[in-house]
Amino acid sequence: MRSGLLLEGVRPLGGPRQRILIKEGRIAEVGEHVGDRAAVRVDCTDLVALPALVDLHTHLRQPGGEHAETVASGTRAAAAGGYGAVVAMANTDPVADSVAVVEEVAHAAAGAACAVLPAGAVTRGLGGEALADIRGMAASRAAVRVFSDDGRCVHHSALMRDALRQIAAVGGVLAQHAEDPLLTVGAQVNDGRIADLTRLPGWPAAAEESIIARDCVLAAHEGARLHVCHVSTAGAVEVLRWAKARGIAVTAEVTPHHLLLTDDLALTGDPLYKVNPPLRAPEDVAALRRALAEGIIDAVATDHAPHAAADKTPPWCGARPGMLGLETALAVVAETLVETEAMGWADVADRMAVRPAHIAGAGRRFGRPLQRGEPASLVLIQRLPWQVRPADSLSLSRNVPYSGRSFTHRPVLTMLDGRITHDHHGLLNGAGPT
Structure with a gap:
């Protein structure tokens, strides 16, 4: 998606709400008032970004x-x-x-x-x-x-x-x-x-x-x-x-x-x-x-x-x-x-x-700050109670030790170099790479 994505209301590292603009696989801008009319706007209000x-x-x-x-x-x-x-x-x-x-x-x-x-x-x-x-x-x-x-x-x-x-x-x-x-x-x-x-x-x-x-x-x-x-x-x-x-x-x-x-x-x-x-x-x-x-x-x-x-x-x-x-x-x-x-x-x-x-010797590509110019590799986390069900696992195996246990947070969207690799709630509705 050449026009990019604008993640609105997201909280980098759990801090204040910001907007993250992603273009061509990288973070183009981060800030409270970032905007881009051509970008696809995504409501990420209060999702924590890491x-x-x-x-x-x-x-x-x-x-x-x-x-x-x-x-x-x-x-x-x-x-x-x-x-x-x-x-x-x-x-x-x-x-x-x-x-x-x-x-x-x-x-x-x-x-x-x-x-x-x-x-x-x-x-x-x-x-x-x-x-x-x-x-x-x-x-x-x-x-x-x-x-x-x-x-x-x-x-x-x-x-x-x-x-x-x-x-x-x-x-x-x-x-x-x-x-x-x-x-x-x-x-x-x-x-x-x-x-x-x-x-x-x-x-x-x-x-x-x-x-x-x-x-x-x-x-x-x-x-x-x-x-x-x-x-x-x-x-x-x-x-x-x-x-x-x-x-x-x-x-x-x-x-x-x-x-x-x-x-x-x-x-x-x-x-x-x-x-x-x-x-x-x-x-x-x-x-x-x-x-x-x-x-x-x-x-x-x-x-x-x-x-x-x-x-x-x-x-x-x-x-x-x-x-x-x-x-x-x-x-x-x-x-x-x-x-x-x-x-x-x-x-x-x-x-x-x-x-x-x-x-792991991968510090040049991963674990990077969520700031301008860095790869758009991130996870968005939602605070919403959910229950572990082994049948829902994407693994081929089912040896989950938490079956039936409830947790309060879960990842809902993962990006790797701007590519959506997991979208639990369909936040991006099939949007492609940025």
């Missing part, structure tokens, strides 16, 4: 797991959640440990509903024995900058040191799944009270905290960047606080489900609530919320993990861990932190767009 969100931790399952999710379905779900970009984890089949596979993922994402940034595996086949082709993936057309064996910890200390060294040399970041496998053999639920009540093997907090501490020390020695995936314990927060106070280049993410749900849900026996790391105690949830508000935890990342019904319906110990998260992440953050006034919308933009974009 930069399009960036997810550091998405499982798109392609290649190899297309029965649970594809790049097409996963990016549609991401756009519905307000995302402009997602980092696609490497635990596909085959594993994204080579130039060929990461370029296959990038090719599959051409024209998708959001940008896809392929992550590369740290070790070959996620085996934890030999490093993957880190230099090759970084130099490929996929331009990989995030490397992770997510789902598996890079446990061998010397291998971890070498990985940090190589990834630092290509300007990337190592995203670690912090879990000492020797402490979690057979683990199923949070250690302590819940493990005692369910009589299932417990997952100790020390398994997470000890790896984070080790890796922070290694990263400091190597001058490398470390990113900690899905932090889940109060103790892990204190390790991160210690490391950041010493100037160690470590960042961390927390999932929406670890901000909202507690380990008591394991008592239901419903495998929907089985996740890795497990849901933790209320005091851990409170510590994670405080850490996100403080900025000790840098980002919210969904760990969107779609599974077909056959993988989530067996009894607890036989079910696969993981939950959907892309379409509900912003609603959870709004509920737990904005509604409680622990964070404002500018903070949400920082933790869900700005910092994630920089961590």
